[in-house]
Amino acid sequence: MxxxxxxxxxxxxxxxxxxxxxxxxxxxxxxxxxxxxxxxxxxxxxxxxxxxxxxxxxxxxxxxxxxxxxxxxxxxxxxxxxxxxxVSFNGHVGLVLGEDIDLRLFMMHWxxxxxxxxxxxxxxxxxxxxxxxxxxxxxxxxxxxxxxxxxxxxxRAVDQSAHLTIDPKPEPATETPDSDIAVADFQQAWRDLQDTHDFFGMLRTYKVSRLQAMYLAPEGFAVQTSFDKVKLVFKRVSETGLPIMIFVGNRGCIQIHTGEVRKLVPMGPWFNVLDPAFNLHLREDHVASAWVVKKPTVDGIVTSLELFDAAGNQIALIFGKRKPGIPEQQDWRDVVAELAE
Missing domain, CATH: 3.40.1570.10 (HemS/ChuS/ChuX like domains)
Incomplete structure (x- = not known):
């Protein structure tokens, strides 16, 4: 040492x-x-x-x-x-597809x-x-x-010394100026989406950051709301038992909860879900903007709530429970329309 x-x-x-x-x-x-x-x-x-x-x-x-x-x-x-x-891998991209533990893995960062x-x-x-x-x-x-x-x-590694070679932190991505983006084409590509999984590819094609996309979206497809209203959505789904999906990720992993959220516990700056099999701890003071986002698919519009911090990093995504081939639940659309727009 x-x-x-x-x-x-x-x-x-x-x-x-x-x-x-x-x-x-x-x-x-x-x-x-x-x-x-x-x-x-x-x-x-x-x-x-x-x-x-x-x-x-x-x-x-x-x-x-x-x-x-x-x-x-x-x-x-x-x-x-x-x-x-x-558990499966295609190159450095992996999946864990269980009923409870649902992950997207990007092993180049592990x-x-x-x-x-x-x-x-x-x-x-x-x-x-x-x-x-x-x-x-x-x-x-x-x-x-x-x-x-x-x-x-x-x-177990042969080398158990405490020294670690730590790489420099990556530089934040530079956002493309709005004036350099083909906004009309980007908006049409959004309207023409067939699958929510195509959204990320669309952003890369037009060199648009996730938060920038919220501002450049076609009219009505991304509407800014507040985290207080997002909390009302949580309150409503906790009361009704409406199942939702909560995505949280970093460079190397996205983890998804699908199911109910019941016990909501605010504690200082933290907004918490404290259920037997699922816990969420979210810093309310980090939420700089919240959006209701609509993406077309072959199964109809899919509605999400998307949270961002002050640097434009995505904090979390929230959807109604759904699977490809099945339209979004009307109950989820109603809750979002009532409380978050």
Whole structure:
């Protein structure tokens, strides 16, 4: 362990002593390091470095049984319990398609991995090259501990030193000026959409950022609202049991909850969903804009609520529950029309 790592370990221990409830991501930000570097200070005690092809590792996660999957960005934490099922990859893009745990994986961003055991919680944790958390998998009291031990032993790195090579953070993408965008063509392409999955490709084709698209959308296809109204939507669906879909992502993973949300608990700056199998923790003060967005598909219009931070990063997307080939539920459209427009 290098002097630099020892210093960080001491700093982190002192920070936790003074801030016992602070999340590790917040500790990293305040200490001016990455979260992966803080995890690495526990190597030899609370952490084991993992190595190898993380795609092969993920194919074995179903053997762990019932676990909790956690994906987050700077503004929201998405936690979903269930079993990993139907894990597949096409190159560096992966899918986990279970009834409970539903993920889109972008493995080109998965660089560092650890098995972590702290305060009685055992987990697998993965990070980008610059040390930002991509995805975490926590064991529950229903998980298969022996399978976890087998997996960790197989993917345990030979090098268990605490030194990590941390890449520089990527520069934020430069937004194309509106004057350089073929706005009329972009708007027509939006009207001509056949599938919600084509939306991202359309943005790339016209070099439009996600937030910029909200302002440049065809009339009526993206209407700005407020987070207070979005909370009213949550309140209504929690009262009625109307199933919804909540997408939260970062560079390496998008995690989707499909189902009901029932227990809504505001707590300081956090808006929380605290249900038995699904928890959401969203920083209300990070929501700089909220939009009602409509996308044409072969099954009719699909309506979403989209949240953005002050830098234009997408915080979360919310849809009514639906599957391709099935039109959007009218109940969802009614709730959004009534409360969010």
């Amino acid at each position: 290098t002097t630099e790592t020892l210093d960080l370990k001491t700093l982190y221990a002192a920070f936790r002593a003074e801030n016992p409830k602070a999340r590790i991501r917040d500790a990293a930000a305040q200490l001016g390091v990455s979260e992966a570097e803080l995890v690495a200070t526990g190597l030899g005690e609370t952490a084991i470095r993992l190595d190898g092809d993380f795609r092969e590792l993920l194919k074995q996660v179903p053997s762990l049984g019932y676990v909790m999957a956690l994906t987050r960005n700077d503004s929201v934490v998405h936690e979903r319990k269930g079993d990993y099922q139907n 660089k560092h991995g650890f098995a972590v055991s702290e305060n009685g919680r055992r987990s697998l944790q993965f990070f980008t090259g610059d040390g930002e958390a991509v995805h975490k998998i926590y064991l529950t009291d229903q998980s298969h501990e022996a399978a976890y031990d087998t997996l960790v032993a197989e993917f």
